[in-house]
Amino acid sequence: KQEVTQIPAALSVPEGENLVLNCSFTDSAIYNLQWFRQDPGKGLTSLLLIQSSQREQTSGRLNASLDKSSGRSTLYIAASQPGDSATYLCAVPSGGSYIPTFGRGTSLIVHP
Amino acid sequence: SQTIHQWPATLVQPVGSPLSLECTVEGTSNPNLYWYRQAAGRGLQLLFYSVGIGQISSEVPQNLSASRPQDRQFILSSKKLLLSDSGFYLCAWRAGTLGYTFGSGTRLTVV
Numbered sequence: 107k108q109e110v111t112q113i114p115a116a117l118s119v120p121e122g123e124n125l126v127l128n129c130s131f132t133d134s135a136i137y138n139l140q141w142f143r144q145d146p147g148k149g150l151t152s153l154l155l156i157q158s159s160q161r162e163q164t165s166g167r168l169n170a171s172l173d174k175s176s177g178r179s180t181l182y183i184a185a186s187q188p189g190d191s192a193t194y195l196c197a198v199p200s201g202g203s204y205i206p207t208f209g210r211g212t213s214l215i216v217h218p
Numbered sequence: 219s220q221t222i223h224q225w226p227a228t229l230v231q232p233v234g235s236p237l238s239l240e241c242t243v244e245g246t247s248n249p250n251l252y253w254y255r256q257a258a259g260r261g262l263q264l265l266f267y268s269v270g271i272g273q274i275s276s277e278v279p280q281n282l283s284a285s286r287p288q289d290r291q292f293i294l295s296s297k298k299l300l301l302s303d304s305g306f307y308l309c310a311w312r313a314g315t316l317g318y319t320f321g322s323g324t325r326l327t328v329v
Binding site for chain 1 (some may be wrong): 264310312315
């Protein structure tokens with residue numbers, strides 16, 4: 107059974123810092139890995155999708171890397187801003203049913 | 219373009235009352251559809267998923283049921299709500315090898 111762990115669980119930083127959010131998974135037989143952002147009381151917004159054959163994806167100040175063999179993905183946020191404050195979740199679909207397993211998320215607060 | 223609609227946004231229901239939450243998808247055909255629940259301070263829990271009309275798989279035994287009467291419609295129901303059914307319910311869809319897209323969610327409070 108796939109298990110997904112996100113570290114750290116919470117992060118509070120001043121504006122402008124470069125951040126690293128980690129996602130690890132136990133079963134490397136994955137189809138892809140997707141990073142989401144969730145604002146309080148809202149649904150999940152997709153940030154980046156990395157296919158299993160890819161090593162990284164970039165969107166603006168966000169960069170996600172994937173190392174399937176070691177079961178890890180990292181989300182880099184450059185020059186953090188208060189608007190980046192949210193919970194970040196990673197999802198890993200695996201197995202024949204393609205059902206994603208979600209991590210518990212990293213709660214990020216960026217102070218002005 | 220593909221969009222997902224989920225309603226209502228907020229719902230307060232008494233214990234023992236019925237429930238019906240609806241989710242519809244536009245701009246795609248034969249999507250895989252999912253219902254998740256997110257309880258306070260907890261992760262996302264998969265409740266049901268469907269790969270086609272009338273095909274429902276249940277992940278967790280509970281007081282809820284799901285139906286898919288049309289290709290792009292997914293309904294979450296309960297005959298009698300419990301206090302423990304309170305939470306944030308999210309609908310999602312996936313097409314092919316693309317990622318998942320989530321609705322805006324329904325905040326359900328059972329009182």
